[in-house]
Amino acid sequence: MGERGWLAFALVASLTACALGSSAERVVSLAPALTRMVVDVGAGDRLVGVAEHDAAAPEGVVVVGSMMAIDRERLIAVRPDLMVHMGVMGATGGHLEMVARRTGCSVVGLGYPEGVGDVLRLVARYPDEAERVTVGSLVDREAAAVALRRSLEGRLAAVAERVAGVDRPRVLLVFGVEPVAASGPGTVLDEMLALAGGRNALGEAGGPYQVLDQELLRKVSPEAVLLLLPNAPELVAGDARLVPWERSGTPAWREGRVWLLNHPEVLLPSTRMVEVVELMARRLHPALFEAGASDE
Known part of the structure; x- marks a missing residue:
């Protein structure tokens, strides 16, 4: 988006005590x-x-x-x-x-x-x-x-370089499970996934945030699912959070590629997003990050 819009407004209600040109202490x-x-x-x-x-x-x-x-x-x-x-x-x-x-x-x-x-x-x-x-x-x-x-x-460039040329799986970026809600194209998470060596399973169509029922899950048919759930407990056998994928029978479920990313700030568009990109890349392409893997 460049300079368009993202910093297009700055509402300055009062400059009596703190002008924007000075440093804020509180x-x-x-x-x-x-x-x-x-x-x-x-x-x-x-x-x-x-x-x-x-x-x-x-x-x-x-x-x-x-x-x-x-x-x-x-x-x-x-x-x-x-x-x-x-x-x-x-x-x-x-x-x-x-x-x-x-x-x-x-x-x-x-x-x-x-x-x-x-x-x-x-x-x-x-x-x-x-x-x-x-x-x-x-x-x-x-x-x-x-x-x-x-x-x-x-750090982002290092990840992008490491995953360059790899086969990019179609990944569903899920931030809600009841109902299933996923991040679509044109979002920070979508770009983070691309840097980590994946493709958004929702493609380039639709809105930035989408709700999917079982029919849509089967149609989208993701090859991997990343559950982006801050501070969530680890997945266990019989976990209710796995039910939608078991019912849909998508490739992600059949191949055991439904993963949890429970970084506390996994959904924040902020400086810790780099840690999340690194976690995504390690999940999607573990062989590239194993001990002794070439950095070249």
Whole structure:
């Protein structure tokens, strides 16, 4: 997507206490993906508030509600000078503006990334790129953010090089099992799968998120299934999460290629996505990552 849209809006409710050109010292992150970026660029100690169910939040950071229901009093109590969120906030945005007026802080909205490159550009800006707000610039960690982006790009390139030329199985990226819900084309997960040496079983048609019944599962007929379920317990014999695949009798089930990826941040479009790409590649192409496998 490049520069289109993903950072197209920055809602600045108030610049009284914290102009965008200065560094935020007390940050509230209302998106777990942004929380992870703040932590990974070395500014986790500046987080004073997060939304609930934030797997990336450092221990002890105050929970100020959810994306749908902000606790305004708790938010005011943590005295933020910057509140940052991802995507469109809807009605919740009005609550943030009210808190911003009361506290004199800034509210910055960053567009939801549509690809791996968008995620990396959200972390840091290289000197030859157009001016834009990044997580690194917001917390005055631009050098660390640039170094992090280069490291992540290097790791992704290493995976892509290792799987170059391999037979790419048709993989269903499942993030819900009752009903079966899968990630389609044009998503961050779809691009991550391609980097890991797979093809999306949903092809290039349909929406980014699709629900599949048994008939559709048989039609899609994936050769492998990745269950992307954060912190889920390991699969066991008779596991209810395996029932849809057993019933559908797809190649993935017949060949024993239904796998769980339970990385805590497996669904976050953030800096830990590189770990997930590496896990995907090891599952899909284990022989390429065995001890002693050639790096050439």
